[in-house]
Amino acid sequence: MTTTSLTKSRGAGRAGDKVFSGATLAAGCLILAVLFGVALFLVVQAFPALVASPDKIQGGQGFFAYIWPIVVGTLIAAVIALAIATPVAIGVALFISHFAPRGLASGLGYVIDLLAAIPSVVYGAWGAAFLAKEISPLYNWLADNMGWVPLFQGPASATGKTILTAGIVLAVMVLPIITSLTREIFLQTPKLHEEAALALGATRWEMIRMAVLPFGRAGIVSAVMLGLGRALGETMAVALVLSSGALTASLIQSGNQTIAAEIALNFPEASGLKVSTLIAAGLVLFVITLGVNMIARWIITRHKEFSGAN
Amino acid sequence: MSKRIDVKDLNVYYSKFLAVEDVNINIDPKSVTAFIGPSGCGKSTFLRTLNRMHEVIPGARVEGEVLLDGDNLYGPGVDPVTVRSQIGMVFQRPNPFPTMSIRDNVLAGVKLNNHKISKGEADALVERSLRGANLWNEVKDRLAKPGSGLSGGQQQRLCIARAIAVEPQVILMDEPCSALDPISTLAIEDLINDLKDQYTVVIVTHNMQQAARVSDKTAFFNIAGTGKPGKLIEYGETHTIFSNPSVKATEDYVSGRFG
Incomplete structure (x- = not known):
C-alpha cells in the first residue's frame, strides 16, 4: 500500500519543474547560440581581408600591419581609463559603504548612478569641446618638464585631442560601473568578519583591508572587467575626442586610434574588401574582449579555496 | 596579563531607547564571570560595552564608567581601537577570516599592533596561541590551509587563538558555544578553564549548566517586560546563585520556572 502512495506524484508540480528547467536550458542555449552566431559572422565576413594580398589592404602592407597599431591604441586607451577609474571607483565605493553618514551615502550613490545614464555621445562632446581645451596647458607642462619620458614627449597637441584625453573621458564613463558594483559588494561584507577585525583592535x-577588500576581491575583478569591456568597446566618445593618427608612444600628441572608433569612422564609406577589413578588426576586438574575460575568470578561480564561499 | 573590570552606574542607549539600566559590577582578574538571563535582557549589549564594540551599531552610546584597573574606557582621549586591542572578543558564530590561512588568522591581530615581526617569532607565536587554544595538534600540518575549512568547533578555537595571540588583558565571549555541538562545547569549556590562569574571562551564555560548569561568579540579568530596560538583578558566587539565590526572579530562572 505504501509503495503505491509513494509512486503517485503530483502532476502539476512536476510539470512546472519541467517547464522551468526547459526554459532556463533554452535561455542558456540561446546565449551560446548568439555568441556562436556573432563569432561565425565575424569570421566569415572577415575572411576575405585575412587572405587578401597585402597590397590590397589599407596601408598596402597587409592586415597585420594595419591592425596592430589600432590594437595597441585600443589597449592604451583602456589601460589609461582603468588606471584612473579603478582606484577612484574603489575609493568612492568604500566611502559610500563604510565612511559616509547614511544620508550622504545614498545621495552620493544616486549621483554616481546618474553618471552611467549620460549618453556616450554627450561624454564625447564634453571631452572634445571642453576637457581637451582645458587640459592642454597640462600637456604643455608635461612636455616641458617630463618630456624625457617617452610617454610625455613633446610637442604637445595644441588642441588637446590626444589619447590621454580620450582615456580620461573613458575613465569618467567606466567610473559609475565600477563604483556601483564594488559598492554593492562592499555592503555585503559579512558583519561577523568586520566585527572580528574591529575586535582585534583594527582601525x-x-x-577594510582585513575583511572588506579580501571579501570583495572577486567582485572587484569582475567590476573592473566590466569597466574594461566598456572602455575597449566605447566608440562614440573616442571618435569625437581623439584626433587620430599613426601609432605613437607619446600620450600627449595627437595620434593613435582605437578599433571601435576606427570601425565607426570608416564603415559608412567602406565597400568591398574595406568592409571585410573593418569586420576583421571587429573580430580582433571580439577576441581581445573574450581573452580579457577569460583571464579575469582565471584570476577569480585561482584563489577559490580562500574565497569564503566554502 | 590580566586586569580587573569595575563598572559604575552604566546605562546603555540605542539612540533614545534605554537598553540596559544602571549596572554596577566588579569583575576580578583571573576569574571566569558568566552573564545569564533570558533573550533580549541586554547581557550581550552590556558585554559589548566592555570593549566598546557596541559603537559599531549606529546610535549606540553609554553613560557611566567602565574601569580597567582604574582607567576609564570612556574617558576623554581614549581610542576604542586601543581598548579593543586590550580587551579581546570571541563571537557567537565562529568568524575566522575566510580569505586567510589558519596561520594568518592567528597572526591577524598581531600584525595590526606590531607591524614588524620576524618569521621565527611569528612561528613561535602561532604555535603558542594554537596550543593555548587546544588546537595545535589538530591543525599543525595544515597551517597554510584556509581557516574556513575547519569544523565549527575548531573554527571557534581558532578565533580564541586569534584573540589570545594579541595577549589581551581580558577576553569577552558572547555565547561562544551556541553554534557548536556538545563535544566541541566541551572542548571550549575546558579551554575557558585553562584561560583563566592567565586572563580575565567574561562569558555570556544561554546555557545555565554551562555557566555553572565554567564560571566562578555569575550575574543574572532580566527585563521587566518588552520595551523596558535590562537590569542586573543579582551578582554573586556561581554556587550561591544556583543553589541559594537571594532574589526570587533569579531562583525562578535558574530552576527553569521561566525564560
Whole structure:
C-alpha cells in the first residue's frame, strides 16, 4: 500500500519543474547560440581581408600591419581609463559603504548612478569641446618638464585631442560601473568578519583591508572587467575626442586610434574588401574582449579555496 | 596579563531607547564571570560595552564608567581601537577570516599592533596561541590551509587563538558555544578553564549548566517586560546563585520556572 502512495506524484508540480528547467536550458542555449552566431559572422565576413594580398589592404602592407597599431591604441586607451577609474571607483565605493553618514551615502550613490545614464555621445562632446581645451596647458607642462619620458614627449597637441584625453573621458564613463558594483559588494561584507577585525583592535582602514577588500576581491575583478569591456568597446566618445593618427608612444600628441572608433569612422564609406577589413578588426576586438574575460575568470578561480564561499 | 573590570552606574542607549539600566559590577582578574538571563535582557549589549564594540551599531552610546584597573574606557582621549586591542572578543558564530590561512588568522591581530615581526617569532607565536587554544595538534600540518575549512568547533578555537595571540588583558565571549555541538562545547569549556590562569574571562551564555560548569561568579540579568530596560538583578558566587539565590526572579530562572 505504501509503495503505491509513494509512486503517485503530483502532476502539476512536476510539470512546472519541467517547464522551468526547459526554459532556463533554452535561455542558456540561446546565449551560446548568439555568441556562436556573432563569432561565425565575424569570421566569415572577415575572411576575405585575412587572405587578401597585402597590397590590397589599407596601408598596402597587409592586415597585420594595419591592425596592430589600432590594437595597441585600443589597449592604451583602456589601460589609461582603468588606471584612473579603478582606484577612484574603489575609493568612492568604500566611502559610500563604510565612511559616509547614511544620508550622504545614498545621495552620493544616486549621483554616481546618474553618471552611467549620460549618453556616450554627450561624454564625447564634453571631452572634445571642453576637457581637451582645458587640459592642454597640462600637456604643455608635461612636455616641458617630463618630456624625457617617452610617454610625455613633446610637442604637445595644441588642441588637446590626444589619447590621454580620450582615456580620461573613458575613465569618467567606466567610473559609475565600477563604483556601483564594488559598492554593492562592499555592503555585503559579512558583519561577523568586520566585527572580528574591529575586535582585534583594527582601525576602520585596517578593518577594510582585513575583511572588506579580501571579501570583495572577486567582485572587484569582475567590476573592473566590466569597466574594461566598456572602455575597449566605447566608440562614440573616442571618435569625437581623439584626433587620430599613426601609432605613437607619446600620450600627449595627437595620434593613435582605437578599433571601435576606427570601425565607426570608416564603415559608412567602406565597400568591398574595406568592409571585410573593418569586420576583421571587429573580430580582433571580439577576441581581445573574450581573452580579457577569460583571464579575469582565471584570476577569480585561482584563489577559490580562500574565497569564503566554502 | 590580566586586569580587573569595575563598572559604575552604566546605562546603555540605542539612540533614545534605554537598553540596559544602571549596572554596577566588579569583575576580578583571573576569574571566569558568566552573564545569564533570558533573550533580549541586554547581557550581550552590556558585554559589548566592555570593549566598546557596541559603537559599531549606529546610535549606540553609554553613560557611566567602565574601569580597567582604574582607567576609564570612556574617558576623554581614549581610542576604542586601543581598548579593543586590550580587551579581546570571541563571537557567537565562529568568524575566522575566510580569505586567510589558519596561520594568518592567528597572526591577524598581531600584525595590526606590531607591524614588524620576524618569521621565527611569528612561528613561535602561532604555535603558542594554537596550543593555548587546544588546537595545535589538530591543525599543525595544515597551517597554510584556509581557516574556513575547519569544523565549527575548531573554527571557534581558532578565533580564541586569534584573540589570545594579541595577549589581551581580558577576553569577552558572547555565547561562544551556541553554534557548536556538545563535544566541541566541551572542548571550549575546558579551554575557558585553562584561560583563566592567565586572563580575565567574561562569558555570556544561554546555557545555565554551562555557566555553572565554567564560571566562578555569575550575574543574572532580566527585563521587566518588552520595551523596558535590562537590569542586573543579582551578582554573586556561581554556587550561591544556583543553589541559594537571594532574589526570587533569579531562583525562578535558574530552576527553569521561566525564560
